[in-house]
Amino acid sequence: MAKKIDVPFNGTKEQEERLKKALAELRVEHGGQGLMIASLQKAQDIYGYLPEPVQQMIADELGVSLAEVYGVATFYAQFSLYPKGQYKIGVCLGTACYVKGSGDVYKKVCDTLKIEGGQCTDDLKFSLDATRCIGCCGLAPVMTVNDDVYGKVTPEEVEGILAKYRD
């Protein structure tokens, strides 16, 4: 379970406008059918996560209940109800990485940051997720920090990699 962090929702009017515009565009593209997942993806792009007020906006726009939106938002791994860190760390636990020891790398990140997968550090700097195969099995084990990819990572290197992102 993700660690609940009480960050007050501070969405802006501008973000709301963007969401409404995006939803209107989606409605045209999709011919009115099967909008929910794409709407949540757009909303997460805009807000970074899907807090209740955002889910409510989508429910209102699509004319469905909040429960239905919540049901879809919690079903798929891509959606997060809580904010992510400034640096999103992913450690691949796909099979190819796992047999080459990515489990130890993952554990090392947990120990170093004192968080579990799906959680975020208290200062909102780092969040950690175990990712599925990201498809560069030749580099196994793989760790990512935002868009940076680190290949053939050993637990000993974890500290050094994280240090690059600390102030």
Next chain:
Amino acid sequence: MFRSHILVCGGTGCTSGNSMKVYDALVERIKKEGLENEVHVTKTGCFGLCALGPIMIIYPEGAFYSQVKVEDVDEIIDEHIIKGRIVTRLLYKETVGEDGNIKALNDTDFYKKQHRVALRNCGVINPEKIEEYIAYDGYEALGKALTEMTPQDVIDVISKSGLRGRGGAGFPTGRKWQFAKNSPGNKKYVCCNADEGDPGAFMDRSILEGDPHAVIEAMAIAAYAIGADQGYIYVRAEYPIAVQRLSIAIKQAREYGLLGKNIFGTGFNFDLDLRLGAGAFVCGEETALMTSIEGHRGEPRPRPPFPAVKGLFGKPTILNNVETYANVPQIILKGADWFASMGTEKSRGTKVFALGGKIHNTGLVEIPMGTTMREIIYDIGGGCPNGKKFKAAQTGGPSGGCIPASLIDTPIDYDNLIAIGSMMGSGGLIVMDEDNCMVDIAKFFLEFTVDESCGKCTACRIGTKRLYEMLCKVTDGTATMEDLDKMEELCYYIKENSLCGLGQTAPNPVLSTLHYFRDEYEAHVRDKRCPAGVCKKLLRYQIVADKCKGCTLCARNCPAGAITGTVKQPHVIDPEKCIKCGVCMEKCRFGAIIKA
């Protein structure tokens, strides 16, 4: 005319290793030298040999450079492009013959036994240019189908070719299309399953990234055959490059009139849209995938009714996997007999495998059905690195099983793999050596299915969870021999009672390892020992008295204070206090600490 062509791999494996920076540097340098009209730099799809990425090939010489860094770009331009001298230091050594000359790529061990049908354009054409696809016979099959064949002719050719679904289950593609064609209805859909969720499988991604038009063309052919006018490609959002190239390809196909209204002036209409998955393994199951396209929680529903009768939005629908589609245009062009001439009697054609794990040549290989596991692992894959002994190969991901070394000569096809307790799956092939614990691997896959079970049916939701807990008992050393029998019973129960393919196949990793590696399970249970030295709770760290110099380094670093001893005397580890973190072993300079 260009005198030189530089092909840089733009697949995910190579781009993760910064191949796009290499590409940018090449383009910039060539521009600086004023060679834009002589040397052409192209981004291609995956070459397959991901272990050596970033990869580039320079023609006409056919020089195959591996692990190219941005720093190497100047040397490549100065030496190879300007002076015409090949940079031998960067050549993939397999491509250098005994006489020092460059061998054709197809003569190297990795490529020699491969036969590229689905991957034929990957690493050859620029996937972002429809003109290059067309130059390689692209959209000719669609033209042939629309102008020379009836929909029934198309289905007959596909049926006769013996093509079976490459997503894993191996259902005959022609028969699936026939069902959908026979279903009454004026609205039908064609869908493509590009939600490649098996951990360790990436062949569909490579096709989408390297040859997206092949999939689009095949879907249009399928639509013509069954009478559909709308298609959807359901692709993982985790594949950003594939999504981007598909979007470009769809746009180009529309501009060329190959999607849209009145294609080739025949009155046939077909259009295609992308739908992005949001990360749910169960959405690879056909009914769950369709529910997800409809915008709901991706839960499967009981069949019948089958999608061919009542699928997406309640209309007749066919769903095929990316690799299945990639074969279709060539079957239409070259004929059913050509395709059926490859492979085995019941499994025709080729299959793409993603080789990964403890193997030299990690990457993508496409081999005729019937090739043995030995040929794939040793001849193509180059065996296990560091002289380790091959122990097992895992196929079919979380739905498949482990094939032990004793069955390495089994010819691979759908039916043989099922007979030995695994399955083809989508094509992940993970190699394991003596350092991998089979119980731990089974536990790894179960953890995955527990996590990904959608929760709709009890057998899968609770059954996999209980099975996982039993496996934890085994790896913790608290299980009894009776537990092993109970595990097996539970496996069969889950298989028989689950609603969809996820639950029905989830116990396979456990059953196959129990079957072939029962001794390892028994070692965990009876002797409280993990033969591969993986399961932490069963490890014992020991100090070899003869090798210990008494330097105290281990004792000073032990976080649990479990190591005692006096200076210059052999130390001892107290197993009661030891937390098995392994720090002592890492720190010891004399190799005096061993895992037992």
